[in-house]
Amino acid sequence: MQKAEKGQGPELSGVGLHIGIVQARFNADITDALADACKEALLDLGVQEENITLVQVPGALEVPMGLIALAERDEFDALVALGCIIRGETYHFELVANESGAGVTRVGLDYGIPIANAILTTEDLSQAIARQTEKGRDAAYVAVEMAQLLTDLAPSE
Template sequence: MKIREFQPELKGNGLRIGIVQSRFNNSICLQLRDSAVTELKRLGVTDKDVILVTVPGALEIPLALQRMAKSKQFNALIALGTVIRGETYHFELVSTGSATNITNLSLEFNLPIANAVLTTENEEQAEIRANEKGRDAARVAVEMANLIDKLNMMSILSKNTKEENL
């Protein structure tokens, strides 16, 4: 049996990427942003093709992502934020609410959204993970944008083939 497999493609040339970054725990979020933007550039995404929007906190990220997704101007979006466990149940509410809504938006709009909203026990853990997660989010956004493009092209080709056979 011959299986058709799509290999990961990390070429960002021509892709338009939107980033929504929380300002809460700002120093860590700036690390996330800087590492994501650096990686996007390394992958070939130009400065003019990256739009950055900042919001107060992690719960506000999904609304900004939704507006960007509705614009249909982006190949992928990136969510950046940091939620650090405190002494109350608020951590669970914020981290679950943010993650659930980000995933739902991706599915609703058929648009890759790389979720790099860190959820950590303390600030030290967040600082350690910030650079790597920012880079990972950039790679996920580019890879998934390319994969969705290939899958969309495959759908178009199969639709055209079906129409030709009628």
């Protein structure tokens, strides 16, 4: 659902935020484009380049473990999951899509850290190409918005 109505969010500022990105290398042309768009949007939002950490893992199933490694460092305000799963002729697509998605969600809930999930699940390569830039940028915006939200909702000391 490209160009979906996403509603009006708050004014976003990434100034002072530390963002970690875990990128799957499988389907690297797509995931590289996702990462480039995400990093560009984070910079546009005011996140300093030195406050953006990018790690790569082999594929989408390994993304949650990469997220755990970053979450355990306790230095990030939000994380981003990037990957691309393209449907094939076997059940493997469903397995990878479902398990990677569930893993990303679990890491966020277990560690109390927002994670923008931009692991694409598409029917074919053309759908992935059509989404790579928009979804990479969307992930940056989600990460910054959720980091701001959790800061705003944190109990005052």
